[in-house]
Amino acid sequence: MPKIIKTLTIAGSDSSGGAGIQADLKTFEEYGTYGFSALTTIVTMDPDQGWHHNVYPIDAAIVAEQLKTVFAGGPVDAMKTGMLGSVEIVRVTEQAIRENLQANVVIDPVMVCKGEDEVLNPESAQAIRDLLLPLATVVTPNLFEAGVLSGLGKLSTVEDMKEAARLIHQLGAHNVVVKGGKALGGDMAIDIFYNGTDYTVFQTAKIEPAHNHGAGCTFAAAITGGLACGLSVDEAVAKAKDFVSAAIRNGFAFNEYVGPVFHGGYRLEQ
Numbered sequence: 001m002p003k004i005i006k007t008l009t010i011a012g013s014d015s016s017g018g019a020g021i022q023a024d025l026k027t028f029e030e031y032g033t034y035g036f037s038a039l040t041t042i043v044t045m046d047p048d049q050g051w052h053h054n055v056y057p058i059d060a061a062i063v064a065e066q067l068k069t070v071f072a073g074g075p076v077d078a079m080k081t082g083m084l085g086s087v088e089i090v091r092v093t094e095q096a097i098r099e100n101l102q103a104n105v106v107i108d109p110v111m112v113c114k115g116e117d118e119v120l121n122p123e124s125a126q127a128i129r130d131l132l133l134p135l136a137t138v139v140t141p142n143l144f145e146a147g148v149l150s151g152l153g154k155l156s157t158v159e160d161m162k163e164a165a166r167l168i169h170q171l172g173a174h175n176v177v178v179k180g181g182k183a184l185g186g187d188m189a190i191d192i193f194y195n196g197t198d199y200t201v202f203q204t205a206k207i208e209p210a211h212n213h214g215a216g217c218t219f220a221a222a223i224t225g226g227l228a229c230g231l232s233v234d235e236a237v238a239k240a241k242d243f244v245s246a247a248i249r250n251g252f253a254f255n256e257y258v259g260p261v262f263h264g265g266y267r268l269e270q
C-alpha cells in the first residue's frame with residue numbers, strides 16, 4: 001500500500017460543482033491525494049435572478065468541530081482555504097492552523113464570485129489579510145483581491161500586479177501569486193509569482209470560450225496538491241498553471257450563465 005498523501009480544504013460549497021469545496025476535492029483526487037474538508041458556507045446561484053449568488057455562512061463553532069475531526073489524524077501534507085464567509089470562521093481557521101502546526105498552507109483569499117462585483121464581506125477580507133496572510137506558504141489573489149489586500153485598489157497592468165505582490169509579501173505571505181486571469185486586458189492569461197526576491201511570469205494564451213468558473217479554486221487546490229506531493233513552491237505553481245489551463249480548455253457551458261472548468265482536463269490531455 002503506497003503512503004497516503006493528505007490534503008485539506010476549508011471552503012464553501014458550490015452546488016454547481018465548478019468552484020468551492022467541490023473543485024478542491026476533485027482536484028485533490030486528480031493529484032492522487034486523499035482529500036479532507038471543512039465546509040464554511042453554502043452558495044446558491046439563482047437562475048430566476050440572473051444567476052445571482054446567495055452566500056450562507058455556517059456557524060463558526062461547527063467549522064471548528066469539523067476541523068477537530070480532520071486534525072484528529074494530525075496535520076495534513078498540505079491544505080488550502082477558500083471562501084470563509086465570516087470573521088469568526090477566519091479566526092477558527094487561523095487557530096486550527098496554529099494549534100496543529102500545519103505547514104504547506106495555501107490561502108486563496110476568495111472575496112468575490114465571478115460575475116459578482118461586490119466584496120462578499122469586507123470585514124472577512126480584512127481578517128484574511130491580518131490573520132491568515134502571515135501563515136500563508138502561498139497566497140493566490142485574483143486581480144481584484146490583490147488590489148484589496150495590497151491597498152492599491154484597481155490593478156490594470158503587469159507592473160501593478162508586481163507592486164501588489166510585493167506589498168502582499170510584506171504582509172507576511174511567503175509566496176504570492178497574483179492572477180491576472182480573464183480580468184487583465186490583452187490576449188494572455190498572466191500570473192505573477194513573487195517569492196520575496198524574484199518575480200516569475202506564468203502565462204498562456206487566453207482560452208476562449210472562457211469556461212473558467214472555478215478556475216481560481218482549482219488553481220489553488222492544484223498548488224496544494226503539488227506541495228502535498230513534495231513539489232517545491234515554484235514547481236507546484238508551474239504545474240498548477242498547466243493543470244488549470246487544461247481544466248479551462250476542457251470546461252463546458254452548463255447553462256446560459258456559467259461555464260465551469262473540468263477538473264479532470266489535465267489527465268485527459270496526458
Ligand SMILES: Nc1ncnc2c1ncn2[C@@H]1O[C@H](COP(=O)(O)OP(=O)(O)O)[C@@H](O)[C@H]1O
Pocket residue numbers: 114141142143179180181182183189190191204205206207208209210211212214215216217219241244245248
Ligand atoms: N480565459 C482564460 N484562459 C486561460 N487561463 C485563464 C483564463 N481565465 C483564467 N485563467 C487562469 O486561471 C487561473 C485562475 O485565475 P482567475 O480566473 O483570475 O481566478 P479567480 O477564479 O480567483 O478569479 C489563473 O491561472 C488564470 O490566469
Ligand SMILES: Cc1ncc(COP(=O)(O)O)c(C=O)c1O
Pocket residue numbers: 011012013014019020021043053082083110112113114212213214215216217218
Ligand atoms: C463556494 C465558492 N467558493 C469560491 C468561489 C470562487 O470561484 P472561482 O474559482 O471561480 O473564483 C465560488 C464562486 O462561485 C464559490 O461558490
